[in-house]
Amino acid sequence: MNKSKKQDLKKEDLPSFEDYRDLPHIPVSIGVKGSMGNTGEWRTFRPVINLSACNKCGFCYIYCPEGTIKFDKETGPMVDYIYCKGCGVCARECPKDAITMRRETEQVCENDEDD
Amino acid sequence: MTSKELYEITVLSRGGQGGILGNKLLGKIAFVDGFKDIIAIPIIGAERRGAPIRAYLRISEQKLRRIDAVKEPDYYLILDETLLSYDYILSEIKDTTVIINTENGCSYKFPPGVIAYEVPATRIAIDLDLEVAGQPIVNVAMIGAFAKATGLIKLESIKKVVVDYFGAKGELNYEASAKAFELTREVKQDE
């Protein structure tokens, strides 16, 4: 089950234009977290990191196309499930096979260490 | 100076002799001498050293709008006598004035109606050591000859422009043009 809390940007918060004359010269985005909405809702599989197998190489952090993995040299990677869209790139790239993709319908613990 | 408003000149040279630069300098000199407008038109293609090169110049008392090639020039400035060995060049020369760089008398016959001047510009350049990469540069000397033959520009304007353009080498170039001015003479066609 998706444990992410519904938060951040709602559709009403995004600028909407009724008239081309109200548009700026070009579309520009400012750096807002979750500018595509709560992409965590898209997930059917979720990455679960087994930290005991992890060597803290940081590949998953680098490869994640959505930038939803936080990385700390001491504690290792952490997935932000509000935005993780479940693409599986991190699991595929992990050299230690420390990330498994689990069905959303399965009850799992995040960063399940004794998997 | 005559009362004509527009003078058209064709400069014929070989790659490396300075014909294109000479054409532009002649335009600058005419402008300094009070002509209202000039256009120097180099015909540039895939030429290289030794290839026949052509450049056109219009100098005018009126604003010039034309950019097309000069077809019937008032003057030909020929930097190399051997260019006349090409039939297509020799045959275009009619009802005009030619100023030709030659040392021992021009060996080509022009049709009646052509006024010819000759000047030993190569000899002048060699005597003055006016060379670039071993080749005597005759362009400014030919401008001196043009001044003498046409009366359209003044020697002091040549000096002003070439000293401004060449810096240290300008004096030598000017000397060449002054010498050429002195040695330019009309060729009697029946000589």
Add this chain to the structure above:
Amino acid sequence: MTDEKQETLIITGNEASAWGARRSKAHVVTAFPITPQTTVMETISEFVDSGKMQCNFVKVESEHSVMAGMVGASMTGARCFTATSGQGLLYMAEMVHWVSGSRLPVVTTIASRGIAPPWNIWVDYSDILSMRDSGWIIQFASTHQEIFDSILMSYKLAEDPRVMLPVFIAYGGFSQSHTSKPVVIPSQKAVDDYLPPVPDDGWPHLVLNPEKPIVHGNLLMPQQEYMEFRYKMHETIHGAKPIIKEVIADFHEKFGRNYHGLIESYRCDDAKYILVTVGALGEQVKDAVDTLRSEGKKVGSIKIRYFRPFPKEDLVEILGSKNLEGIVVVDRSIAYGSPTGGHISSEFSNILSELPSSLTYLPAVWGLGGRDVTVGDQESVFNDLINLHEENEIKETSNSYINGTLWVNLKVR
């Protein structure tokens, strides 16, 4: 030559272009050589080397990078300049759209040349006209002075917050780029008084600032405003017409040289036959007009200065005259498979419905790939038009009338 006082220099069209960049105080110039543009960049590099021009002169590895460099540099709010020709312009085509789509006020001069194959390096406007729909303002400079002056005017136009669009200034390869003419170069102070520096805090719509990161060049989904942004650019480029006229009037007042507007007409008031063209041949054709006038033929000419925005209203105003019997529109470019064969004559057909239907309309093409077009050739085009109008056919001419278009001096047995 000093920066303190005005001087008249005998310079090539390319040198005039380089002087335009210098007097406009361009901050960034990206460079890649291509004939016949190369001496623009050579001249600027000499200016920079001798300390006479302060700019970032960036040598890159291709024309694509030339224009990509313009995108990056202009986004920081810098005044940006470059130049190219023919194949080089085609190679940078993708980035050309990035500049206009990002609404960056870059100015670029084009020493136009024929497109290969077969190789050709001489004047032919097919290169610049292939950028017809790129969202750039496209101007033709018909004299050396106009090349220089247009650069100053173009920055004023491009950087106007109501415009924010790049400008191409095209002129003939070799026929203008390498010929020399007197050009008045005003003092730096006079230019500074006319052309203010760029805003300190960048362009109104876009500025790169590491303190305030932005994402630009975003993906817009079909339901989002892609269509609106496109329409806005189209409206802006048309809306630039009065601003172009303001800029020209302002320049006239300051420097005393008048560039009239989007078009310049010559002896059109009572003209029965008018020739419309672009570039230096539009200047030269005035000599043909004068000659034919002295023979009693009522002719005039129009030089289209701005092709984008297309000066429809200005053309209709002059060509709607009751005296007019025939128009010939002549291209120095080829638009394969178009209604007439020429870019401008094809486009011009769109305004015929607003002109008297009795008019004879003759599209024509001349001087492709630098083929010389003499004043005599230009007279022959007028005579062919008169012939076509009066006799309904074109007789005794060196030009070929094929499928409704006149091909000047086309070799036909």
